[in-house]
Amino acid sequence: MTMTRRTVLGASLAASTMAVVPSPLGRVQAKPLPTRMIPSTGEAIPAVGLGTWITFNVGDDPVLRDECAEVMAAFFEGGGTMIDSSPMYGSSQPVVGYGLEKLGRRDDVFATDKVWTSSAGDGAAQIEQSRRYWGVPAFKLMQVHNLLAWEPHLKTLQEMKAAGELRYVGITTSEGRRHDLFEEVMRTQPLDFIQVSYNIVDREVEERILPLARERGIGVIVNRPFQQGYLTERLAGEPLPDWAAAIGAASWAQVILKFILSHPAVTVAIPATTRVDHIRENLAAADGPMPDEAMRQKMAAYVADL
Amino acid sequence: MGAWSTYSLEDFLLFSPRVYWRLFELHNAELWPLQIPALALGLLILWLVLSPRPSSDRVIAALLAIAWIAVGWLFLWQRYATINWAIAYTAPVFVVQGLLLVVGSITGHLRFRVARRWPEATGLALVVYALLLHPFAAPLLGRPFAAAEIAGITSDPTAIATLGLLLTASSTRLIWLLLPIPVAWCVLSAVTLLAMDAPDAWIPLAAVAIVVLAGLGHLVFGAITRRRAPSPTGSPDRRSPAPPGSDRHSPAPPP
Numbered sequence: 047m048t049m050t051r052r053t054v055l056g057a058s059l060a061a062s063t064m065a066v067v068p069s070p071l072g073r074v075q076a077k078p079l080p081t082r083m084i085p086s087t088g089e090a091i092p093a094v095g096l097g098t099w100i101t102f103n104v105g106d107d108p109v110l111r112d113e114c115a116e117v118m119a120a121f122f123e124g125g126g127t128m129i130d131s132s133p134m135y136g137s138s139q140p141v142v143g144y145g146l147e148k149l150g151r152r153d154d155v156f157a158t159d160k161v162w163t164s165s166a167g168d169g170a171a172q173i174e175q176s177r178r179y180w181g182v183p184a185f186k187l188m189q190v191h192n193l194l195a196w197e198p199h200l201k202t203l204q205e206m207k208a209a210g211e212l213r214y215v216g217i218t219t220s221e222g223r224r225h226d227l228f229e230e231v232m233r234t235q236p237l238d239f240i241q242v243s244y245n246i247v248d249r250e251v252e253e254r255i256l257p258l259a260r261e262r263g264i265g266v267i268v269n270r271p272f273q274q275g276y277l278t279e280r281l282a283g284e285p286l287p288d289w290a291a292a293i294g295a296a297s298w299a300q301v302i303l304k305f306i307l308s309h310p311a312v313t314v315a316i317p318a319t320t321r322v323d324h325i326r327e328n329l330a331a332a333d334g335p336m337p338d339e340a341m342r343q344k345m346a347a348y349v350a351d352l
Numbered sequence: 353m354g355a356w357s358t359y360s361l362e363d364f365l366l367f368s369p370r371v372y373w374r375l376f377e378l379h380n381a382e383l384w385p386l387q388i389p390a391l392a393l394g395l396l397i398l399w400l401v402l403s404p405r406p407s408s409d410r411v412i413a414a415l416l417a418i419a420w421i422a423v424g425w426l427f428l429w430q431r432y433a434t435i436n437w438a439i440a441y442t443a444p445v446f447v448v449q450g451l452l453l454v455v456g457s458i459t460g461h462l463r464f465r466v467a468r469r470w471p472e473a474t475g476l477a478l479v480v481y482a483l484l485l486h487p488f489a490a491p492l493l494g495r496p497f498a499a500a501e502i503a504g505i506t507s508d509p510t511a512i513a514t515l516g517l518l519l520t521a522s523s524t525r526l527i528w529l530l531l532p533i534p535v536a537w538c539v540l541s542a543v544t545l546l547a548m549d550a551p552d553a554w555i556p557l558a559a560v561a562i563v564v565l566a567g568l569g570h571l572v573f574g575a576i577t578r579r580r581a582p583s584p585t586g587s588p589d590r591r592s593p594a595p596p597g598s599d600r601h602s603p604a605p606p607p
Contacts, residue, residue, distance in 0.1 A: 100365070100366065100367060100368055101368070103366050103367045103368075103371065103435050104367075104371050104435070105367075105371065105375065105431075105434030105435040106378070106431075106434050107371065107374055107375075107378060109374075110370075110371060110374065134366075134437075135366065136366045136367060136434070136435045136436060136437060137434050137435055221363070274362070320368070
């Protein structure tokens with residue numbers, strides 16, 4: 047039988063939603079998600095976050111804004127906390143802010159954003175504008191987007207951290223870009239987080255970036271785990287292998303997420319989605335057994351052969 | 353250069369196709385029933401081209417100017433820029449195009465011809481397509497009719513209609529100033545639609561291709577006409593197309 051992401055949702059969601067119970071306050075509470083430790087502080091953070099690239103850029107569309115808020119509601123109900131955005135993502139920041147206000151979740155979010163401007167002097171103002179869009183008192187983590195003007199922006203972020211306006215500082219890249227410079231910054235700058243693209247087929251970061259993050263005690267956020275949906279679309283026509291059950295994966299999406307989360311350097315994966323059923327499926331991937339190194343190699347080889 | 357080579361067309365797409373197409377639904381709903389006068393004014397332009405009046409050219413240019421400024425402000429700046437920050441830089445360019453058309457209207461340098469030769473006839477066909485057929489692209493491609501793109505309301509049909517009208521216009525320097533912006537918009541729109549795998553992408557591309565071919569046609573006709581024009585008998589060759597600038601608006605040649 048061919049197991050696609052859609053067809054397995056019934057079973058997996060039943061399992062994940064069973065853990066959801068109403069709280070005395072009326073807000074739905076979930077069984078806590080498995081957490082990871084942020085290396086620089088030891089703070090625990092749920093292993094699955096929520097990305098907003100493309101999916102939350104819905105402009106002023108009231109219907110789509112409410113759909114995003116529903117995704118956020120399912121995310122928080124499932125125990126998620128980290129939401130990541132960027133000024134580069136169009137209207138994603140104000141849409142996140144809309145959802146946080148509508149859901150009353152401003153205090154629950156691990157607000158993660160980026161500074162993205164080539165002008166060194168504009169960084170602080172852009173961060174403040176982003177904060178207003180989110181409607182949060184402060185960001186937990188601020189990153190330099192794609193290393194754009196990274197030197198002055200990192201200086202600004204470190205100053206904000208020292209002043210208590212941020213808890214964590216990081217840098218990002220995507221799709222394997224500028225890895226040499228990325229490594230150099232990791233080696234020379236005090237960082238709490240890096241954000242990179244990583245999945246079962248895009249594994250370049252395993253060679254140097256992820257080992258370096260472990261060595262330097264830097265948390266790792268993984269973006270584009272599904273290659274913006276292309277990977278899950280490609281695998282959708284393939285039957286789920288027998289070994290998927292052994293790692294508690296009921297879909298290809300969960301196979302991919304478990305592969306990512308089982309790397310010892312990875313702290314949080316931040317898949318983006320527009321669907322409530324997918325967010326629940328993604329969160330459920332953090333639970334249950336994780337593949338060991340031998341299984342990881344088997345998984346990667348299997349997918350590479352497809 | 354190395355970093356840019358790692359980007360694909362899709363990497364520049366900030367939104368999903370669903371969000372993009374819903375823009376048109378929302379825009380139409382908010383502006384309704386302005387689509388009706390927009391269409392009526394488009395038909396008025398068509399009628400003025402086919403049945404010229406003394407001030408037709410100035411009226412056509414003025415109506416086009418209003419369309420470009422309105423689309424730049426209402427559709428690009430207020431609507432499209434909410435999901436695509438790059439459009440914030442594009443909207444003022446639409447206003448520039450509108451101002452250039454205002455110049456054309458005031459100076460009367462833009463002269464729209466009755467389509468007698470194939471380049472102008474093709475231009476007129478583009479105008480008819482943009483006004484009357486392009487709105488049906490949405491339902492024909494599986495999207496709701498509420499998402500129809502109307503000339504004077506949204507950017508693609510406005511640019512295509514403008515290109516068509518410019519093909520019918522007599523050759524003046526102003527045309528060379530008026531062509532780049534609608535051509536550039538059609539290319540940008542086609543690239544966006546290609547990144548979304550939308551079959552509509554061929555429409556603005558086809559419009560640009562037609563303009564290029566018609567422009568070449570103008571040059572060829574012009575060259576032929578220049579060779580034939582100085583007839584040794586002094587009698588014009590009636591089989592020859594009229595040279596650029598010798599349309600109905602041009603003064604009679606000196607005796």
